[in-house]
Amino acid sequence: MSALTSLSAKDIAAGVRRGDFSAEAVVKSHLDRIAAVDAKVRAYLCVLADSARAAARAVDAKRAAGKALGTLAGVPVALKDNICLAGAQATCGSRILEGYKAPYDATVTERLKAADAVVLGKTNLDEFAMGSSNENSAYFPTKNPWDLARVPGGSSGGSAAAVAARMAALALGSDTGGSIRQPAAFCGLVGLKPTYGAVSRYGLVAFASSLDQIGPLARSIDDAALALSVISGHDPKDSTSAPSPARDYLAESAGDLGGLRLGLPREYLEGGLEPDMQGALESGLDALKARGASVREVSMPHTRYALSVYYVIAPSEASSNLARFDGVRYGARRHGAGGSLLELYEETRGAGFGPEVKRRIMLGTYALSSGYYDAFYLKAQKVRTLIKGDFDAAFKDVDLLVTPTTPSAAFRFGEKTDDPLQMYLSDVFTLPCNLAGVGGVSVPAGKSAQGLPLGLQFMARPGEDHLLLRAARAVEAAGLFSGEPDL
Ligand code: GLN
Secondary structure, three states, X not given: OOHHHXXXXXXXXXXXXXOOOOHHHHHHHXXXXXXXXXXXXXXXXXXXXXXXXXXXXXXXXXXXXXXXXXXXXXXXXXXXXXXXXXXOEOOOOOHHHXXXXXXXXOHHHHHHHHOXXXXXXXXXXXXXXXXXXXXXXXOOOOOEXXXXXXXXXXXXXXXXXXXXXXXXXXXXXXXXXXXXXXXXXXXXXXXXXXXXXXXXXXXXXXXXXXXXXXXXXXXXXXXXXXXXXXXXXXXXXXXXXXXOOOOOHHHHOOOOOOOOEEEEXXXXXXXXXXXXXXXXHHHHHHHHHHOOOEEEEXXXXXXXXXXXXXXXXXXXXXXXXXXXXXXXXXXXXXXXXXXOHHXXXXXXXXXXXXXXXXXXXXXXXXXXXXOOOHHHHHHHHHHHHHHHHHHHHHHHHOOEEEEEOOOOOOOEOOOOOOOHHHHHHHHOOOHHHHHXXXXXXXXXXXXXXXXXXEEEEEEEOOOOHHHHHHHHHHHHHOOOOOOOOOO
């Protein structure tokens, strides 16, 4: 493997700025790596080799002209295929958007480009980000680079696999109920879901608008911090974007942990943890305490309703958001000769959406229908407020919450596909964070007996994403996790 693909995003940007190597050489080494291993891993739905080379050359030309380069100079980045890049596909892992080309850049894409990053390609995902394993992609399942018989997690599994397999230095994903943190945990990466509103969703295809956030998947805290600094900050094009200015998360995440109070929510651990995960949690807590943090137990009594609440609210919002895919405006269209407009809708949606998406649309439409709205959607919103209340109360006593990211390490293909509830349960630890709108991060904290990555999750008050990174940095520094997948 060429040394350039082993470098962090931070070191690539520094090296390109100094002139140690060109952005073009960095892109070439990553394209070579993709050619060598992506046939096995299948992280990318499309590789944009020509535009990536051209963008890298433009960065090199900018440097040659004596201009200052951006934070992510020459850094090869992968984008989940539900984030728009002008002129490129945005399938959302669905047949219904096959052939669709995004007419504009998402705000995050625009900001990456402005920071001189180079977009390498679009990565695989569960259809419309609905899933936890990538098995719901309409195209093919991405494999976990640590064990090709296992899932990379989902829905941002392609982004996670690309970064873990050194096919990109950095990637963006989206997280509605865990879709950045869970694949990060399964692939041995740092995955950050920022506070709701911290990053613009303009140009992200909406799944559940009150829950969706874009965030980075990276091999280090530094890289996640750099990426967050670039993509965050107010955007007038997204009305849910918080009116906060850009921040330097690299600097803000560097402080020590002296005096930091950590809370361990009792209810997350009630069922007991698998021994490997328990070990990772304890080692992580030791590392945090050794750096000056204190740990106490807290109670979040409404945690047990989070899964049910999520599976009413997320499908309800999805059923509304996905109504726009009707065969008229976007992507694929199916229409028998002489058929009516209704038949066009029915044929397009019937053929274009996969089974999990149809299940969610049916669940959501039912929960929103008159007569059932109060019993399901309205009640779920009320319980959501109680869950949020648990977080508010906990954050009066502690600065951060710490939990495992997932109940177990990456599972095998097919292990949970027959039982949607088992699949949904992969996200029990990550869902409440989205319901409360707070930020969460997953950081590698060890390996299972089979050598698979295990992640710990931190959650913080809204707007305190720098604290997430600061705490995760202490776990990273403890060296509980190392190595790279052997491909
Ligand atoms: N796995 C969860 C779901 O299927 C979360 C997905 C996500 O965060 N996009 O809805």
